[in-house]
Amino acid sequence: MQIAKKSVKRVSQVAIAAAVLSVASSAMAQVDTLQTIVNQTNTTGGVTPASALATYGYDALNDRIYVAGFTGANQQLRRIDNVSGAQTVQTQIFTTAWLQFTKAGNLSNGGGLPTLGSLLLNPQAVGSIPAYGAAWIVDGAGQVTDPNARPDLTQRYYRYNLAQDTNSNASDEMTSLGTLQTLQTLSGASTTSDNSSRQAAFSGDGQSQYSISTGTGFSGIYKTPLAGGTTTRIFTDTNINTEPAVLTSAGVDSIYFRGGPNATLNTGSTSTVVDNTGGIDLVTHDGTTTSVRTVAVTAAKMADFLEQTTSGLDPFSMSSDAAGNIYFQNNDGVRKGLYKLDAQGRLAKVVGYAERLSVFGGTSRNSNMLREQVRTVTYNNGTASFQVPQVLYEELGSGTGAQTNVIAGTYAFKTGDFNRDNVVDQADIALFKPKLTVKGVAAATADSRYDLNGNQEVSYKDVKVLQQFYPFYEGDATIDQVVDTTDFNVLAANFGGSGKTWIQADFTGEGNVDTTDFNFLAANFGRSIPAGSAALGAVVPEPTLIGMLGIVAPALHARRRRQARPSN
Numbered sequence: 001m002q003i004a005k006k007s008v009k010r011v012s013q014v015a016i017a018a019a020v021l022s023v024a025s026s027a028m029a030q031v032d033t034l035q036t037i038v039n040q041t042n043t044t045g046g047v048t049p050a051s052a053l054a055t056y057g058y059d060a061l062n063d064r065i066y067v068a069g070f071t072g073a074n075q076q077l078r079r080i081d082n083v084s085g086a087q088t089v090q091t092q093i094f095t096t097a098w099l100q101f102t103k104a105g106n107l108s109n110g111g112g113l114p115t116l117g118s119l120l121l122n123p124q125a126v127g128s129i130p131a132y133g134a135a136w137i138v139d140g141a142g143q144v145t146d147p148n149a150r151p152d153l154t155q156r157y158y159r160y161n162l163a164q165d166t167n168s169n170a171s172d173e174m175t176s177l178g179t180l181q182t183l184q185t186l187s188g189a190s191t192t193s194d195n196s197s198r199q200a201a202f203s204g205d206g207q208s209q210y211s212i213s214t215g216t217g218f219s220g221i222y223k224t225p226l227a228g229g230t231t232t233r234i235f236t237d238t239n240i241n242t243e244p245a246v247l248t249s250a251g252v253d254s255i256y257f258r259g260g261p262n263a264t265l266n267t268g269s270t271s272t273v274v275d276n277t278g279g280i281d282l283v284t285h286d287g288t289t290t291s292v293r294t295v296a297v298t299a300a301k302m303a304d305f306l307e308q309t310t311s312g313l314d315p316f317s318m319s320s321d322a323a324g325n326i327y328f329q330n331n332d333g334v335r336k337g338l339y340k341l342d343a344q345g346r347l348a349k350v351v352g353y354a355e356r357l358s359v360f361g362g363t364s365r366n367s368n369m370l371r372e373q374v375r376t377v378t379y380n381n382g383t384a385s386f387q388v389p390q391v392l393y394e395e396l397g398s399g400t401g402a403q404t405n406v407i408a409g410t411y412a413f414k415t416g417d418f419n420r421d422n423v424v425d426q427a428d429i430a431l432f433k434p435k436l437t438v439k440g441v442a443a444a445t446a447d448s449r450y451d452l453n454g455n456q457e458v459s460y461k462d463v464k465v466l467q468q469f470y471p472f473y474e475g476d477a478t479i480d481q482v483v484d485t486t487d488f489n490v491l492a493a494n495f496g497g498s499g500k501t502w503i504q505a506d507f508t509g510e511g512n513v514d515t516t517d518f519n520f521l522a523a524n525f526g527r528s529i530p531a532g533s534a535a536l537g538a539v540v541p542e543p544t545l546i547g548m549l550g551i552v553a554p555a556l557h558a559r560r561r562r563q564a565r566p567s568n
Helices: 005-018 040-044 095-102 180-187 299-306 353-360 426-435 445-450 460-469 485-494 515-524 543-564
Strands: 034-038 053-059 064-069 077-081 088-093 116-121 135-139 155-160 174-179 208-213 220-225 232-236 245-249 252-258 263-267 270-274 280-285 294-297 315-320 326-330 338-341 347-351 373-380 385-395 406-411
Touching (some): 034 064, 040 053, 040 064, 040 406, 053 385, 053 406, 064 116, 095 155, 155 180, 180 220, 180 232, 208 252, 232 280, 245 315, 299 347, 315 373, 373 406, 426 445, 485 515
Parallel strands (some): 053 116, 263 294
Antiparallel strands (some): 034 406, 053 064, 064 077, 077 088, 116 135, 135 155, 155 174, 208 220, 252 280, 263 270, 280 294, 315 326, 338 347, 373 385
């Protein structure tokens, strides 16, 4: 599944040309995954007092970002040029001009103060509008009154042509695509609490946007034609409060959002309705028909990966890239980080909470990492350069010295590429092995890159994550992709011991080296991973080797008895 391949390829090329980011020889620095893309001064326009950043949209063609805030003077819509260099800021739409549009030309009307949840620039052309030629907005503003309630004047979806206002009336720059009344008509709800304040996502063909509303009676996914036309409600359900991601294959969009009750789990030829709260669900949409809610990642798989209970799971903000990866944040506990679900269904951490604290400071960081937008940049490790996805998002925090209201960027390096050369090989394994500890030992911030599931440890689960991206068999204590006598000797030296790690032959993760670990090694003895393999092959032990290991097994048991015998 891929999103609009041709357009995304073009976007990546222009992003690379316009946003080449150079990281000097500090590629091995303490935390090299994160950086500030736009600081608070520029996101808020220097307004005092500063208000929280509401949303932004990135223009890869011109290396430009448009930003908007929540209240007062921060309702200005501003343009930040030369994002990857010496940035300049100019106001495009001032508050009064904006209110002329949202209040239908009458500033005496109540309500209508813009409260943006989404401002996205489309990488694909829409009719005569070129790629990155306009921004599409989702606005959760309060209802306009005159003094009677006017849901027909309360803007929810509109287009901004990116021009700078010149006559104090943004009605020249903004075009309505849907109002609160539109949502009321589609949902049958009469209230004004539609909660349309999350970032939307473009369809694969770039001609529509999918947005989510979660207010009582409104809850569902709405599809709005970007060129104008009729908004439709394509899916109705609760428990979908998410900034969604979209992948496309053969003209069918898969729309991803947080898991919830009543999701269909497909296992082979069997389908079961389950409660997938804490997992990730999706629906598919082919332009006319929307599927049932389907499990994309089970809550059980998510809990196993994050090593926490399902009650501590909360996937929320999501995005996607051209390779078919889904990026999502987890909202809970020390695992308040950004994670990746790749096209093969593998889970891995992109950046974790400890790294966020280290780079952006303060006493805590916000659970949310909202408004994700993925671009392709060029990373320089001091010796060579290569292309890498970078996920932009809003970084909020609190406490003395905290950076807040900034647009941050995190590199999505290949999982296991610890030395940042875009290859996962034995050089990376050599860095990983000394960092490996038993469960329950907190990792130093400087070792965060080796924590592949975001629980602030480098332990057994990280080995199992790494094994999916750099394959090696159970029993391969040295992680050299060969199970041989060197691994056997490691097991023999540690047999019967406790407090052991994988590289000390604990292949089950319980800390002990025993017959179960021996059996894993025996089953795979003599096996090796062919060069360039991306996954483990079939495990078929060779009888002669099994026989040999059967002879030495009693010696291992004898060794354990000797170790357990009390001294005189």
